[in-house]
Amino acid sequence: MRRRGYPISTKLQALGMLETMSDYKVSVALDVPRRTLRNWMSHKHEILAYEGNLKNIKLEPGGRYEVFPEPPGLIEFINHVRDNKRALTTTHLILWIKASQRKWLNNYLATKKQSTSYDSLFRLRFCHRHGFSHQRPAKNKVKxxxxxxxxxxxxxxxxxxxxxxxxxxxxxxxxxxxxxxxxxxxxxxxxxxxxxxxxxxxxxxxxxxxxxxxxxxxxxxxxxxxxxxxxxxxxxxxxxxxxxxxxxxxxxxxxxxxxxxxxxxxxxxxxxxxxxxxxxxxxxxxxxxxxxxxxxxxxxxxxxxx
Structure with missing residues (x-):
C-alpha cells in the first residue's frame, strides 16, 4: 500500500488549527491520522520556517545526494565570474575544482575508466541543478x-x-x-x-x-x-x-x-x-x-x- 503524502500547505493549516483545537477534531476535519499530526507537531519549527512551494510534500528536495563536496564554494565562484561579466565555461569550473578540491577530484577520477573519467565529470550536471543554464554569450554595453x-x-x-x-x-x-x-x-x-x-x-x-x-x-x-x-x-x-x-x-x-x-x-x-x-x-x-x-x-x- 502506497504511503499517503500531504503538501506543506496542509501541514501549516493543521498546525494553525491545533492551536485552538484538539488533535482528534483536527484529525476528523482534515482526514489526517492523529499520529501524523503529532509527528508534524514535533517538526513544528521546521515547517513554520519553510519558505518554498507550499505544494511540495517534503521540506527538503528528494533525489540523489550531492556528489560534489563543496557546492556553496563552486556556486560562489560561478556567481563571482558572472557578476563581473566574464565568460564562464566548463573548463573554468574544472580548473577551479583542480585548485580547490584536487583530492576529491583525484578520488573521483580513480573510480572511473581512464578514457572516460572526465566525461563522467561533465555529466554530473552540477550547474543545471543549481539554477544555471547554457546560453549563447552576448555583449554587454553597460556594467x-x-x-x-x-x-x-x-x-x-x-x-x-x-x-x-x-x-x-x-x-x-x-x-x-x-x-x-x-x-x-x-x-x-x-x-x-x-x-x-x-x-x-x-x-x-x-x-x-x-x-x-x-x-x-x-x-x-x-x-x-x-x-x-x-x-x-x-x-x-x-x-x-x-x-x-x-x-x-x-x-x-x-x-x-x-x-x-x-x-x-x-x-x-x-x-x-x-x-x-x-x-x-x-x-x-x-x-x-x-x-x-x-x-x-x-x-x-x-x-x-x-
Whole structure:
C-alpha cells in the first residue's frame, strides 16, 4: 500500500488549527491520522520556517545526494565570474575544482575508466541543478554595477520628488512585445537578387502588451495591441502591432483614465509616443491631472523597481 503524502500547505493549516483545537477534531476535519499530526507537531519549527512551494510534500528536495563536496564554494565562484561579466565555461569550473578540491577530484577520477573519467565529470550536471543554464554569450554595453547604481539613484530621486503621492496614486507602465512566430533566418531567393521581404510579414505574428501596476500592488487590465478580441481587457489595432501616438492616446483615455480617481503619477520611459505633445495634452485636460515621470532609458525595466 502506497504511503499517503500531504503538501506543506496542509501541514501549516493543521498546525494553525491545533492551536485552538484538539488533535482528534483536527484529525476528523482534515482526514489526517492523529499520529501524523503529532509527528508534524514535533517538526513544528521546521515547517513554520519553510519558505518554498507550499505544494511540495517534503521540506527538503528528494533525489540523489550531492556528489560534489563543496557546492556553496563552486556556486560562489560561478556567481563571482558572472557578476563581473566574464565568460564562464566548463573548463573554468574544472580548473577551479583542480585548485580547490584536487583530492576529491583525484578520488573521483580513480573510480572511473581512464578514457572516460572526465566525461563522467561533465555529466554530473552540477550547474543545471543549481539554477544555471547554457546560453549563447552576448555583449554587454553597460556594467551590471553601473545599472544597479543608476536604478538606485533613480529610485531615490523618484521617491523624493513624489513622496506626497500615496501608493494608490502611482502607476508603473511598460510595454512588452510578444513574438509567437518569428520570420525565418534563411529564405530561398534568386541568386544575386534581393532577399528582403515586406515589413508587414516581418511583424505579422507579433502583439504588444501594455502592463500597468500601481504601487499598492493592484494591476490594471492589460492593453493588448494586435493586428486583428475576447472580453476582459482592452485592445488596439496597429499596422505593426506596436505602440504609437494613436494607441497611447487610447490607453490614456480607456485604461488609465478609468482607474485614476485623483491626481496621480505615471512612471514610464521616454518612448516617443509617451512624451509627445498630444500625450501631455490628454493628461492635463483631465481634472485629475495624471503627471508623467520619465525614467532613464538605460535603467532596468521599471516593473522591477524597488
Amino acid at each position: 551590471q554595477a553601473d545599472l544597479a547604481e543608476a536604478q538606485s539613484d533613480f529610485a531615490a530621486e523618484f521617491h523624493r520628488e513624489y513622496i506626497a503621492y500615496g501608493k494608490e496614486c502611482v502607476y508603473n507602465v511598460d510595454e512588452t512585445g510578444i513574438y509567437y512566430g518569428m520570420p525565418p533566418r534563411y529564405i530561398w531567393a534568386v541568386r544575386g537578387g534581393s532577399s528582403k521581404f515586406s515589413s508587414g510579414e516581418k511583424h505579422s505574428l507579433r502583439m504588444t502588451a501594455v502592463l500597468t501596476v500601481r504601487a499598492d500592488g493592484n494591476k490594471l487590465p492589460i492593453l493588448f495591441i494586435m493586428k486583428g478580441v475576447p472580453p476582459g481587457h482592452h485592445y488596439a489595432v496597429q499596422q505593426r502591432a506596436w505602440m504609437d501616438t494613436r494607441v497611447w492616446a487610447t490607453y490614456l483615455r480607456d485604461v488609465l483614465d478609468e482607474a485614476s480617481e485623483e491626481p496621480s503619477v505615471v512612471l514610464l520611459d521616454n518612448f516617443e509616443s509617451h512624451v509627445s505633445g498630444e500625450s501631455y495634452n490628454i493628461m492635463y485636460e483631465d481634472p485629475t491631472c495624471v503627471r508623467c515621470h520619465r525614467r532613464r532609458r538605460r535603467c532596468v525595466n521599471p516593473l522591477t523597481l524597488g
